Amino acid sequence: xxxxxxxxxxxxxxxxxxxxxxxxxxxxxxxxxxxxxxxxxxxxxxxxxxxxxxxxxxxxxxxxxxxxxxxxxxxxxxxxxxxxxxxxxxxxxxxxxxxxxxxxxxxxxxxxxxxxxxxxxxxxxxxxxxxxxxxxxxxxxxxxxxxxxxx
Amino acid sequence: xxxxxxxxxxxxxxxxxxxxxxxxxxxxxxxxxxxxxxxxxxxxxxxxxxxxxxxxxxxxxxxxxxxxxxxxxxxxxxxxxxxxxxxxxxxxxxxxxxxxxxxxxxxxxxxxxxxxxxxxxxxxxxxxxxxxxxxxxxxxxxxxxxxxxxxxxxxxxxxxxxxxxxxxxxxxxxxxxxxxxxxxxxxxxxxxxxxxxxxxxxxxxxxxxxxxxxxxxxxxxxxxxxxxxxxxxxxxxxxxxxxxxxxxxxxxxxxxxxxxxxxxxxxxxxxxxxxxxxxxxxxxxxxxxxxxxxxxxxxxxxxxxxxxxxxxxxxxxxxxxxxxxxxxxxxxxxxxxxxxx
Numbered sequence: 184x185x186x187x188x189x190x191x192x193x194x195x196x197x198x199x200x201x202x203x204x205x206x207x208x209x210x211x212x213x214x215x216x217x218x219x220x221x222x223x224x225x226x227x228x229x230x231x232x233x234x235x236x237x238x239x240x241x242x243x244x245x246x247x248x249x250x251x252x253x254x255x256x257x258x259x260x261x262x263x264x265x266x267x268x269x270x271x272x273x274x275x276x277x278x279x280x281x282x283x284x285x286x287x288x289x290x291x292x293x294x295x296x297x298x299x300x301x302x303x304x305x306x307x308x309x310x311x312x313x314x315x316x317x318x319x320x321x322x323x324x325x326x327x328x329x330x331x332x333x334x
Numbered sequence: 335x336x337x338x339x340x341x342x343x344x345x346x347x348x349x350x351x352x353x354x355x356x357x358x359x360x361x362x363x364x365x366x367x368x369x370x371x372x373x374x375x376x377x378x379x380x381x382x383x384x385x386x387x388x389x390x391x392x393x394x395x396x397x398x399x400x401x402x403x404x405x406x407x408x409x410x411x412x413x414x415x416x417x418x419x420x421x422x423x424x425x426x427x428x429x430x431x432x433x434x435x436x437x438x439x440x441x442x443x444x445x446x447x448x449x450x451x452x453x454x455x456x457x458x459x460x461x462x463x464x465x466x467x468x469x470x471x472x473x474x475x476x477x478x479x480x481x482x483x484x485x486x487x488x489x490x491x492x493x494x495x496x497x498x499x500x501x502x503x504x505x506x507x508x509x510x511x512x513x514x515x516x517x518x519x520x521x522x523x524x525x526x527x528x529x530x531x532x533x534x535x536x537x538x539x540x541x542x543x544x545x546x547x548x549x550x551x552x553x554x555x556x557x558x559x560x561x562x563x564x565x566x567x568x569x570x571x572x573x574x575x576x577x578x579x580x581x582x583x584x585x586x587x588x589x590x591x592x593x594x595x596x597x598x599x600x601x602x603x604x605x606x607x608x609x610x611x612x613x614x615x616x617x618x619x620x621x622x623x624x625x626x627x628x629x630x631x632x633x634x635x636x637x638x639x640x641x642x643x644x645x646x647x648x649x650x651x652x653x654x655x656x657x658x659x660x661x662x663x664x665x666x667x668x669x670x671x672x673x674x675x
Contacts, residue, residue: 206405206649207617209364211373235586238601240608240622254612256619262589269583269597274550276583276597276627277641284619288373293364297620297646305549 210326212292214333216253219285219292222329223257229328230321232259235280253287268314274305281318283325294329296322354420357413365403365465370421374617375404376465376476380425381504386494388427391418393489397536400485401653403464403615430493435526442528445521449511450481458482458532462654463613475507487533495529496522547642551667555628555636555674559596562628562636562674566600569673573665575602575624583627596630607662614655621646624662626670640670 212219227234238256260280269275284295299318306312358370365375372378383391392414398406409417418427446458453474454460460480479486499522502510511517555562563580570577583597603623611618627639643666647659 206651207620209617211364211368213368233586233588235584236581238623240603240612240619254616254619256622258586260584260587262584262587265587266584266589266594273629273631273637274552274639276599276629276639277550277625279583280587282620284617284622286616286619291368291373293373293617295617295620297649301645302549 206298208296208298208322208326210294210330211288212294212330212333213290214292215290216285216287216292218333219294219329220255222332223283223285223294223325226325226328226332227257227259230325232261232281232321232325234259238282253292254285256282256284258282264314268306268311271311272305272307275302278302281322283322294326296326298322353413354416354418357409357417358420361407361409362417372465372476374464374615376479378421379505380421380423382506383421384425385428385498385501385503387430387491388415388418390430390489390491390494391421394485397485397488398651399480399483401651401656402460402480402483402485403651404485405651406485428494428497430491430497432491433493434530435492435496435523437520437523437525437527439524439527439531441521442524442526442531445525446528449515450525453478453507454481458529464615478507481529482532484534484536487530488536492526492530495526499525547644549642549645551640551642551670553638553640553670553674555638557636557674558634559598559628559630559636562638563598563600565673566626566628566638566670567602569669570600570602572672573604573669575604575669577602578623583629598628599625600628601625604662611655611658614658615650615652617650618655624666626666638670638674640666 212222214222224234235258238258240254240256258280259282265279269279278299281299282296284293286293286295299315299322302315302318303312306315358366362375362378365373366378367373367375370378376382386394392411394404395407395409395414395417398404446454447456455478458481460483461474461477463477465477481487498508500510500512500517502508502513511522557565567577567580578601581599581601582594583599584594601623602625608622621641621643625641628636629639630636643659643663644656647656650656
C-alpha cells in the first residue's frame with residue numbers, strides 16, 4: 184500500500200511537470216513513414232498492446248497540394264483493462280482505444296499522441312488513476328522507443 | 335605546453351556547444367527539425383539567428399508565440415545560454431540598444447499597407463499554418479511571422495526590427511527594403527513605430543478557456559441502441575459528414591464478450607474541414623476522426639458520449655484552430671442532440 188502511494192505521488196509530480204510543459208507528446212523519427220510504421224507496430228507488441236485498427240486520413244491529400252499522403256492513425260489497447268475501465272467510467276469511451284498519429288515529413292516521420300494523463304479527471308480511485316498514469320508512461324515509452332530505433 | 339593550448343583552442347567550440355545540442359534535441363528538434371531546417375516550427379538557420387540578439391532569443395523561448403504554435407519553455411538562464419550558443423554555432427551575437435525608436439505610426443501604417451501587408455497580413459497576423467512544413471506545398475517557403483504577436487513584440491528590440499526591414503534576412507523571403515525599395519531611415523522608423531503600436535501588456539497565462547467545460551458531453555437517448563445508432567448516422571450525414579462503417583468499441587482488440595455489441599462507435603469526417611485543420615496544424619490528426627460512442631447500460635438506457643474537442647484543441651496553441659474548432663464542435667453537439675431527441 185505504502186509503495187503504491189509513493190509510486191502514485193512520484194508519478195503525479197513527474198506528470199504534472201510534464202503536463203505544464205508539453206501538452207502533446209511528439210517525437211521526430213529519423214526514418215521514412217513505412218519504417219516508422221513497422222517500428223511502431225513492433226514497439227506496441229513489446230509493450231503488450233494490440234493494434235485494433237488503423238484510420239487513414241490521407242484521402243486525396245496529395246490531390247490537394249499536400250506533398251505527402253502518408254498520414255495514418257493507429258488505434259491500440261488492451262482489451263481486459265480497457266473494458267474494465269469503460270464499464271466503470273463510460274465517459275472514457277470517446278478516448279478508447281488509445282491512438283498514435285504517424286505522418287511523413289520529408290525523410291523523417293512525426294509520431295504524435297495526446298497524453299492519456301488528460302483523462303485523469305474522469306476516474307475516481309487511486310487504482311484507476313494508476314492505470315491512467317501507466318497508459319501515459321506507456322505512451323511516452325512507445326514514442327521514445329520508436330524514435331530511438333532510428334537515431 | 336603549446337600543444338596543450340592548441341588542443342584547448344581546438345576543443346573550445348565543441349566544449350561550448352556541449353549541453354546545447356541535448357537541450358535542442360529534447361525541446362526543439364521535434365518542431366524545428368534535426369538540423370534546424372524547419373518543419374512545424376520555423377527554420378533556425380544560422381543566417382537567421384545572426385539577426386537576433388541573445389535577449390530576443392531568450393524572451394522568445396520564455397514567452398513563445400501565444401496562439402502561434404510556438405509554446406513557452408521553462409528553461410533556466412544557463413540552459414537558454416547553452417541552447418543559443420549551440421544554435422549560433424560560433425556566429426557572433428548582434429548587440430542592439432534598447433532605445434525606443436521614435437517615428438510616426440500613422441505614416442508607418444501607410445508604408446506597412448504598401449509594402450508589408452501582402453505577406454504579414456492586414457492585422458499583422460502573419461501567415462497561416464505552421465512554420466515550414468514538408469507535408470504540403472505552400473505558396474511560401476515559410477509562414478510569414480505575426481508581427482502583432484505579443485510574444486514577438488515583447489522579445490524584439492526596435493533596433494532589430496529596423497535592421498531586418500532595412501537589410502532583410504539572408505536565405506529567406508524577407509528582402510532588404512533599403513536595397514529593393516530605397517527605404518529611407520524615416521520610413522523604417524515610422525514602420526517600427528507602427529508595428530510597436532500593437533504592443534500590449536503581457537497577459538499572465540490564463541487558465542485555458544475550455545478548463546471549466548466538461549471533457550465529455552453525455553446525452554441520454556430516447557431510443558433503443560439500434561435506432562440511436564441509425565439516427566446518429568443519419569444526423570451526421572445531414573451535417574455534411576461522411577459516415578464510416580460503425581464499429582464496436584473494442585473491435586480489433588481481441589476480446590470476446592456479448593455485451594461488446596452494446597458499445598458502438600459512430601465515426602465520421604468532413605474532408606473539407608479536415609484538410610483545412612491539417613493545413614493549420616498537421617498534428618491535428620491526434621483528434622481524428624470525429625466520433626461519438628453510443629452505449630446501452632444494464633437497464634437498457636442508451637447514452638451517447640461526445641468528446642469535447644476544445645480541450646484537445648487548446649493544446650495546439652493555435653488561435654485560428656481554436657476559433658474554427660468551436661464552430662465544428664457546436665455543429666457536432668447539435669447533430670447529436672437532433673439524433674437523441
